[in-house]
Amino acid sequence: MNEHSQINSRDVIVFLFAGIMVLGLLFGYIMYFLFSYRHKQKDYRLLQSQKEEIDNQKILLEKTLEELKAAQSQLILRERMASLGELTTGIAHEIQNPLNFVNNFSDVNKELVEELQMELNTGNIAEALSISNDIKENEEKINLHGKRADAIVKGMLQHSRTTAGQKEPTDINTLADEYLRLSYHGFRTKDKSFNATLLTDFDESLEEINIVPQEIGRLLLNLFNNAFYTVIEKMKLKGDAYEPTISISTRKLNNYVQIKIRDNGMGVPQKIADKIFQPFFTTKPTGQGTGLGLSLSYDIIKVHGGTIDLLTEEGVYTEFIIQLPI
Amino acid sequence: MFTDFYRSFYYGFLIIAAAISLLYFKKVDKTFRWLCLLIILTLISELTAYYISQHHTKPNNIVYHIFTPVEYFMYAMIYKMFFDDKKWTKILSTSIAFLIGAEILNTFFFQSLEEDPTNIMIAESVLLVFLSLRLFINIRQTPVYENILNEGVFWFNSAVLFYYSFDILVWGLHHIKVYLLKDPPIIIYSINLLFSGFLYIVYAASILLNYSSLNKIARKG
Numbered sequence: 318m319n320e321h322s323q324i325n326s327r328d329v330i331v332f333l334f335a336g337i338m339v340l341g342l343l344f345g346y347i348m349y350f351l352f353s354y355r356h357k358q359k360d361y362r363l364l365q366s367q368k369e370e371i372d373n374q375k376i377l378l379e380k381t382l383e384e385l386k387a388a389q390s391q392l393i394l395r396e397r398m399a400s401l402g403e404l405t406t407g408i409a410h411e412i413q414n415p416l417n418f419v420n421n422f423s424d425v426n427k428e429l430v431e432e433l434q435m436e437l438n439t440g441n442i443a444e445a446l447s448i449s450n451d452i453k454e455n456e457e458k459i460n461l462h463g464k465r466a467d468a469i470v471k472g473m474l475q476h477s478r479t480t481a482g483q484k485e486p487t488d489i490n491t492l493a494d495e496y497l498r499l500s501y502h503g504f505r506t507k508d509k510s511f512n513a514t515l516l517t518d519f520d521e522s523l524e525e526i527n528i529v530p531q532e533i534g535r536l537l538l539n540l541f542n543n544a545f546y547t548v549i550e551k552m553k554l555k556g557d558a559y560e561p562t563i564s565i566s567t568r569k570l571n572n573y574v575q576i577k578i579r580d581n582g583m584g585v586p587q588k589i590a591d592k593i594f595q596p597f598f599t600t601k602p603t604g605q606g607t608g609l610g611l612s613l614s615y616d617i618i619k620v621h622g623g624t625i626d627l628l629t630e631e632g633v634y635t636e637f638i639i640q641l642p643i
Numbered sequence: 644m645f646t647d648f649y650r651s652f653y654y655g656f657l658i659i660a661a662a663i664s665l666l667y668f669k670k671v672d673k674t675f676r677w678l679c680l681l682i683i684l685t686l687i688s689e690l691t692a693y694y695i696s697q698h699h700t701k702p703n704n705i706v707y708h709i710f711t712p713v714e715y716f717m718y719a720m721i722y723k724m725f726f727d728d729k730k731w732t733k734i735l736s737t738s739i740a741f742l743i744g745a746e747i748l749n750t751f752f753f754q755s756l757e758e759d760p761t762n763i764m765i766a767e768s769v770l771l772v773f774l775s776l777r778l779f780i781n782i783r784q785t786p787v788y789e790n791i792l793n794e795g796v797f798w799f800n801s802a803v804l805f806y807y808s809f810d811i812l813v814w815g816l817h818h819i820k821v822y823l824l825k826d827p828p829i830i831i832y833s834i835n836l837l838f839s840g841f842l843y844i845v846y847a848a849s850i851l852l853n854y855s856s857l858n859k860i861a862r863k864g
Binding site: 329332333335336339340343346347350351353354357358361 | 783784785809830831
């Protein structure tokens with residue numbers, strides 16, 4: 318019992334000492350915590366005010382970005398309208414052909430109907446039947462050319478549409494040929510004396526590929542317009558000795574379609590070759606180009622998962638090589 | 644009922660804390676509701692232990708075998724809400740599972756239902772000291788409180804840190820040894836009772852501070 322008591326009192330002393338030590342340490346820790354908390358609080362408040370400032374700046378930047386996006390949309394729309402304007406003369410020419418057919422055949426039909434009435438009055442049924450067949454054939458031609466005009470107008474509407482179109486199987490040869498002619502006629506309407514050699518080399522084995530036709534059409538139109546613009550500029554410099562030539566070729570390669578558009582115009586100087594796809598970059602005089610044509614073309618190609626490359630030699634030629642995945 | 648001063652001090656403060664918990668249960672935020680529940684549950688367990696000691700010949704240690712994991716669960720819920728982080732929810736869930744598993748193993752192999760589960764109490768205390776220190780670090784990293792001394796979380800966490808550090812000392816270093824003695828030094832238990840009384844009254848104060856903070860926020864709109 319005595320031994321127990323000795324252990325007992327020593328334990329109590331140790332316990333109390335250890336207890337005081339622990340309490341002291343904890344008290345010290347709490348004091349340190351309070352001190353460092355105050356210190357951190359100052360930093361935190363500063364950080365918070367900076368964060369608020371950054372948040373305000375962020376809101377301001379977001380607003381500016383919204384405004385920029387709106388301005389960009391407006392510019393893109395303007396670019397589309399500008400290209401539509403360039404397209405208009407070509408379209409007018411394209412519509413004129415079917416309209417001529419429609420007018421001519423309807424005039425012919427008018428005369429044939431009069432003849433038919435005369436033959437019926439005289440009782441010449443066999444001749445009347447023959448005339449009616451002619452009328453029928455003419456009507457079919459009128460219908461065909463009416464549809465052609467309808468397709469041109471629809472294409473024009475698609476071109477000016479602001480919303481993104483849907484991908485659909487498209488014959489790239491037909492599309493390229495159509496836009497080449499539209500662009501050419503557009504330039505010819507402005508300058509009747511302008512003539513260029515158009516070379517087409519379409520790969521007939523090419524099947525329809527999935528693209529947004531109005532977008533790719535817009536891209537081709539941009540490239541053709543640039544090609545015609547540059548050959549006209551060169552023509553002004555070189556005169557009659559120069560023969561402007563625009564060529565287009567299509568090829569089916571492994572998993573993609575390659576479209577090459579080449580002109581023998583002014584070419585692109587090497588120092589600006591890297592910049593031509595940048596928005597608002599243009600070599601045309603003020604008011605003649607928005608600088609968005611090639612930039613939008615680049616975006617269109619990217620959206621389609623393709624590539625667009627430039628080969629050029631200043632004063633000799635410019636060639637755009639487009640690759641679209643099948 | 645409680646003859647000596649220390650016991651009366653402890654039970655008196657525990658009853659006051661439980662009364663405050665009942666009164667303010669709906670007026671404090673979710674974290675402190677868990678604290679209210681913990682205090683009320685502690686009172687119930689202490690009364691049960693007292694009842695068993697008075698009316699049964701068997702020791703009342705079984706109450707502590709059950710209550711210790713339950714108590715830790717409550718604390719874990721409180722800390723889960725303070726940390727408000729998926730990683731810490733996982734850590735806390737694991738620690739609850741660990742403590743329950745340890746309690747079962749301890750009962751079977753080391754300290755039966757007729758002995759105090761001091762091993763589990765030590766484990767619980769170590770975990771709580773760790774959580775408390777961690778919460779202090781978290782609070783310091785994002786010092787959002789205007790005056791930390793007016794915040795319930797500070798006083799609650801300080802009380803946990805002080806009490807359970809001391810508890811490790813009581814139960815860990817000496818209780819096992821003292822327990823074996825024929826004439827254990829009662830001062831250790833008396834100090835522990837004093838500390839327990841202070842713990843619950845600080846908990847009650849932190850509940851009131853939380854209520855006051857919520858009121859201030861509500862007034863500010």
